[in-house]
Amino acid sequence: MDLGVEEILASVSKRVKALERGSYWEFRVGETSNRRLKFANGSAREAGFESARAVSARVLLKGCWGFSAATLNRNDWKGAAERAAREALRNAVLLGKRSKNNGEEKVEDRSFASGRFSVKPKVSPEDVENEDILRRMKELHSETVEKFGKQKTDDDNTGSGEKSRGKLSGVSMGYSSVHKRIGLLNSSGSEAVQDLLYTYANATLTGKRNSRVEEHSGILGFQAGFEVFDGGRISSVYSGRRRWRVESDGMAGLLERLSFRLKEALIAKPARGGVFPVVVDEELVDVLIHEAFGHAAEADGVLNGESCLQGMIGRKLSKRESGENNGTDELNIVDDATMAGLWGSFFFDDEGVPSQKTEIVKRGILKSFMHSRETAAVMETVSTGNARSEGVGNIPAVRMSNTNLLPGSSSDEELIEDVKKGFLLGGSAGGQVDIASGNFQFNASYGYIIEKGAVKTPVKGVSLSGNTLEMLSSIEKIGRTPAVGMAGLCGKFGQSVPVVGFNPKVLLGRTLVGGA
Amino acid sequence: MALVSSRLKRVLDEASDYSIVKSAASSVSSVVRNNRTKEVSSGSSCSYFVRLWKGKKFVSAEMASLDEKNLRRSVRLLRSAPELEFFYGLPPGQKARAMKCFDAELAEQGKDVVLEDASGMIELVRESRFGKGLDVRVTFGHSGVSVNEFEIETSEGLHNIFRSTYYGSSVSITAGSNGKKSSSWESIESGSLVGTRKKENVWRNALMRSLEGLNRKRVKRLPKVVVLSPNVASELLEYAFLPNFRLDMIRDRAGRYALGNFSSGERIFDSNLRIVDNPLKKSGINSYPFDYDGSRSKKVDLVKDGSLKGVVSDYNTSKRFGVENNGHAGRSSIEFSNIEVSGKNVEVDDFILVESVIGSHTSNSATTEFSVLSDSAVLIRKGERVPLEPFMMFGRMEDILKSAGFYGKRETRSGITMKGLVTDRIRLSH
Numbered sequence: 001m002d003l004g005v006e007e008i009l010a011s012v013s014k015r016v017k018a019l020e021r022g023s024y025w026e027f028r029v030g031e032t033s034n035r036r037l038k039f040a041n042g043s044a045r046e047a048g049f050e051s052a053r054a055v056s057a058r059v060l061l062k063g064c065w066g067f068s069a070a071t072l073n074r075n076d077w078k079g080a081a082e083r084a085a086r087e088a089l090r091n092a093v094l095l096g097k098r099s100k101n102n103g104e105e106k107v108e109d110r111s112f113a114s115g116r117f118s119v120k121p122k123v124s125p126e127d128v129e130n131e132d133i134l135r136r137m138k139e140l141h142s143e144t145v146e147k148f149g150k151q152k153t154d155d156d157n158t159g160s161g162e163k164s165r166g167k168l169s170g171v172s173m174g175y176s177s178v179h180k181r182i183g184l185l186n187s188s189g190s191e192a193v194q195d196l197l198y199t200y201a202n203a204t205l206t207g208k209r210n211s212r213v214e215e216h217s218g219i220l221g222f223q224a225g226f227e228v229f230d231g232g233r234i235s236s237v238y239s240g241r242r243r244w245r246v247e248s249d250g251m252a253g254l255l256e257r258l259s260f261r262l263k264e265a266l267i268a269k270p271a272r273g274g275v276f277p278v279v280v281d282e283e284l285v286d287v288l289i290h291e292a293f294g295h296a297a298e299a300d301g302v303l304n305g306e307s308c309l310q311g312m313i314g315r316k317l318s319k320r321e322s323g324e325n326n327g328t329d330e331l332n333i334v335d336d337a338t339m340a341g342l343w344g345s346f347f348f349d350d351e352g353v354p355s356q357k358t359e360i361v362k363r364g365i366l367k368s369f370m371h372s373r374e375t376a377a378v379m380e381t382v383s384t385g386n387a388r389s390e391g392v393g394n395i396p397a398v399r400m401s402n403t404n405l406l407p408g409s410s411s412d413e414e415l416i417e418d419v420k421k422g423f424l425l426g427g428s429a430g431g432q433v434d435i436a437s438g439n440f441q442f443n444a445s446y447g448y449i450i451e452k453g454a455v456k457t458p459v460k461g462v463s464l465s466g467n468t469l470e471m472l473s474s475i476e477k478i479g480r481t482p483a484v485g486m487a488g489l490c491g492k493f494g495q496s497v498p499v500v501g502f503n504p505k506v507l508l509g510r511t512l513v514g515g516a
Numbered sequence: 517m518a519l520v521s522s523r524l525k526r527v528l529d530e531a532s533d534y535s536i537v538k539s540a541a542s543s544v545s546s547v548v549r550n551n552r553t554k555e556v557s558s559g560s561s562c563s564y565f566v567r568l569w570k571g572k573k574f575v576s577a578e579m580a581s582l583d584e585k586n587l588r589r590s591v592r593l594l595r596s597a598p599e600l601e602f603f604y605g606l607p608p609g610q611k612a613r614a615m616k617c618f619d620a621e622l623a624e625q626g627k628d629v630v631l632e633d634a635s636g637m638i639e640l641v642r643e644s645r646f647g648k649g650l651d652v653r654v655t656f657g658h659s660g661v662s663v664n665e666f667e668i669e670t671s672e673g674l675h676n677i678f679r680s681t682y683y684g685s686s687v688s689i690t691a692g693s694n695g696k697k698s699s700s701w702e703s704i705e706s707g708s709l710v711g712t713r714k715k716e717n718v719w720r721n722a723l724m725r726s727l728e729g730l731n732r733k734r735v736k737r738l739p740k741v742v743v744l745s746p747n748v749a750s751e752l753l754e755y756a757f758l759p760n761f762r763l764d765m766i767r768d769r770a771g772r773y774a775l776g777n778f779s780s781g782e783r784i785f786d787s788n789l790r791i792v793d794n795p796l797k798k799s800g801i802n803s804y805p806f807d808y809d810g811s812r813s814k815k816v817d818l819v820k821d822g823s824l825k826g827v828v829s830d831y832n833t834s835k836r837f838g839v840e841n842n843g844h845a846g847r848s849s850i851e852f853s854n855i856e857v858s859g860k861n862v863e864v865d866d867f868i869l870v871e872s873v874i875g876s877h878t879s880n881s882a883t884t885e886f887s888v889l890s891d892s893a894v895l896i897r898k899g900e901r902v903p904l905e906p907f908m909m910f911g912r913m914e915d916i917l918k919s920a921g922f923y924g925k926r927e928t929r930s931g932i933t934m935k936g937l938v939t940d941r942i943r944l945s946h
Binding site: 037040041042043044045046047048049050051052053054056064065066067068069070071072073087088091092094095098099100129130131134169170172204206212213214215273274300301303304305306308393395429430431432433434436437439440441442443461462463465493494512514 | 552557559598653887888946
């Protein structure tokens, strides 16, 4: 008998009886189906699909957590569910016997999800054939190669007389739609199923100019259907005081943007490092807010004593310790998993807590951390629905969703006009943070020198680094228009979960900038 | 036992060729959080990676269950699949060499090992004596053991099986004093049981570095010579340099070098530099006797005597370019196995030792440039260690390897074995 997630969930309660010995337990079942296409330099590289099913059980017994997971093979869900439940309990019992350091623990279990939830795409990925997508990729490949030779860069307008603009040497594109169905049953009363649909399109362009090789990549990712590839409206979401339209550029828009950036990179000069004011674009603000601040606001890290935000609730983050008033009171940061269509959204987390919007910083003051049921119990608060795992086979941990700096009041011109000498940095080429010290490093994928309030020549290989608390206090102006950042997978404890941000540009005061 | 029954073979009849790879694993792990063993988990997983061809039409599928329903879906997809630009058929069947990468003792003692590791990390921190007001904790510890099985079957009649064991343990220790915090991370990986003493040395190193981090100083005049520890050097090589040695990167024109650079014999790097990829390394964590194509894997010189020598390849891409197939096909791209880096040994006495960095994955492999933040670095002067405040480091791996020297003990990190890399070609900025 080939049962679906809902049927398994409805008939599993007898099979996981063993878990009821615990003070808290949960049982999850998941089904993933993924379709992917790759196209490079004019020809198809790969077409394929993935399908997987798994069950897992987790139990808290006298302060010890036991967990077990198994992939479902040949529809043996009954056996797999029973084995997972028994093995999870056995692991918790074993830990209780062998470890001297366990305490009595509780979880916060006031909220629970119930029912069936689904992402509703405008164009279902199932309705679009592989052949059609590959045909469109072939056309886009030709258009991109043709346009690359014609595209102008800012340098064309400077009258530098530069002749060689470089050659486009590689174009690769990818498309994937991932359908995840997750069912959850737990001791808090949750019995719910959610259908999540992750659709993304990615592209990488490589260019050469003399002996120089440069590469630019980008991803469009939303909880939506094929409209992500085609481009157009995805949803509308609230951020700050108003509603914003969320759109996908489509693969055509992405290729156009990457072409322009690649041409700029091929003529860009290495930046000279030092301490400068920096205007940061929406995509890089996304990484900054997520990496430099967001990870430090995850309550598990705070409880472990490894976060630089420990003991800071109620403290002003937007001003320097010295009281120097160079920060902005416009600093508001939220984590919001309810934003329709955004890559980091979901209906309930992996502990069965309904998704929600959490105010982390309000008018510059640290208000709350992000919580799981366990961290919420220890800190005597409620779960914020941030317990997430990569898949049913992984243990949930406190993770972000869509983490956003809310829009401020400055226009693009106002962000730049007072910068005498500095940088405009944008795009994300990755970043990392040590949450204990708060030290971070991010690479921008493009950059320009700003001189006397005007954007000038492009620079390449620029990174910025600093410290979380210093960075927050150095935000001098916040842009008024937010945009969706680059859909990403955030790694923690060896698991990756989809995250993104909806952020405006900002002006950072004194920031350490490095060139390559 | 064959992976594909005669009933399933009939479903696959429509494909001219097929290859099925089964990956199965059973694992057990423990997690330490905040000086406490928090959880024990166990799991089993199994997946089948199916590739089907009909002429030049190709499709790949990954499934948890190798059943009629999933295979029929793959065959349906094959009918409308795109044609590959180049396809030279399945590689000729090669029976794999026997390779010992399975430690029965490790497989047997998995749960005990991970629980002992958890207690060991906690005890080390609890029993160490720290000054008043110093808060030191294991903020995160993980120890895991897995037993893996990798099996391939193709329509050419090839059937190979390889079993291996894996042990990995990592620890993050945070020290705090007067509102200042410093954390340090260390890890150890092996294909077989690791002695307690060796593990304790790794944990102690993390402890020492987290304590050192509380007393970081800003030194005005820093020496020019920088030693990148094996941990840092291997990370930078992995992200900023090695991708250029994958034949699929060269095929996609996404790498720094073209194939012609590998046959020219031109010396680009220090004449003593040698970089080897060795999938046949005994008990190597990335060892495998055959790849995803079923081809026998071979050791390959990537750099020898300072010149570009070879690339890691798979069957189809090597056929297309007329180079040797050295059996490095991965699931969806060509992959490295165990990398060994060696060169001229040098002695240094006044230098900066960089033991961990932030941001190496942001490096640009097409230019080999990196720009990272030092997370843990010390000034070594007259045998004394002075912990340094974080600084930015910028450089180009290709330039560094032009005059690279090697210093200290050989260590293996993420499958790359090397000594510390000595260079004066990194720019530093506070």
